[in-house]
Amino acid sequence: xxxxxxxxxxxxxxxxxxxxxxxxxxxxxxxxxxxxxxxxxxxxxxxxxxxxxxxxxxxxxxxxxxxxxxxxxxxxxxxxxxxxxxxxxxxxxxxxxxxxxxxxxxxxxxxxx
Amino acid sequence: xxxxxxxxxxxxxxxxxxxxxxxxxxxxxxxxxxxxxxxxxxxxxxxxxxxxxxxxxxxxxxxxxxxxxxxxxxxxxxxxxxxxxxxxxxxxxxxxxxxxxxxxxxxxx
Numbered sequence: 001x002x003x004x005x006x007x008x009x010x011x012x013x014x015x016x017x018x019x020x021x022x023x024x025x026x027x028x029x030x031x032x033x034x035x036x037x038x039x040x041x042x043x044x045x046x047x048x049x050x051x052x053x054x055x056x057x058x059x060x061x062x063x064x065x066x067x068x069x070x071x072x073x074x075x076x077x078x079x080x081x082x083x084x085x086x087x088x089x090x091x092x093x094x095x096x097x098x099x100x101x102x103x104x105x106x107x108x109x110x111x112x113x
Numbered sequence: 114x115x116x117x118x119x120x121x122x123x124x125x126x127x128x129x130x131x132x133x134x135x136x137x138x139x140x141x142x143x144x145x146x147x148x149x150x151x152x153x154x155x156x157x158x159x160x161x162x163x164x165x166x167x168x169x170x171x172x173x174x175x176x177x178x179x180x181x182x183x184x185x186x187x188x189x190x191x192x193x194x195x196x197x198x199x200x201x202x203x204x205x206x207x208x209x210x211x212x213x214x215x216x217x218x219x220x221x222x
Contacts, residue, residue, distance in 0.1 A: 033209070042213050042215060043157065043210075045209045048209055091156050091157070093157075101162070103159070104157045
């Protein structure tokens with residue numbers, strides 16, 4: 001069974017630029033999550049989708065971050081404009097339903113200079 | 114979700130059992146104890162979860178105290194590949210995961 005795929009794996013941008021990350025969840029998984037992990041900390045949930053609807057985006061900085069999950073499969077997370085404090089690893093995860101174990105992708109390491 | 118407390122770091126010799134403790138004194142009756150681990154430069158990986166009874170799978174065993182206020186994750190024969198950050202999370206199963214800083218387990222030869 002293929003795991004959660006993410007791209008790119010690494011990205012370096014200057015502050016005020018925009019960036020987008022892509023995630024392909026495990027086939028058949030209805031729930032998709034985006035997490036932000038700052039160095040030395042545990043992952044923090046940014047947004048949770050159930051199929052193509054948003055379940056929880058309470059911790060998403062909506063003035064600069066946006067996410068979509070068209071057709072309930074792939075998802076993209078965008079940052080515009082980026083700030084220095086956005087430097088982190090962005091993790092995508094999926095699960096069969098809104099409960100139970102989550103399966104994580106390898107993450108995208110973003111560096112904002 | 115209830116808060117958990119874990120030691121920041123632990124050491125273990127290769128081949129020995131690694132016992133990782135977790136305190137969750139405010140756990141509610143409907144909340145599970147989940148364990149994930151994160152190997153360097155990888156995403157977190159689910160290990161095991163339990164409600165009241167002890168659980169075992171191919172990766173680890175989970176021992177939950179009778180009052181459910183603490184638990185221990187046991188890796189019976191630790192290998193170098195088990196070096197990782199281990200996260201203990203209390204969750205009803207229907208809410209989002211809240212990760213703390215976890216325990217950095219270093220397995221040495």
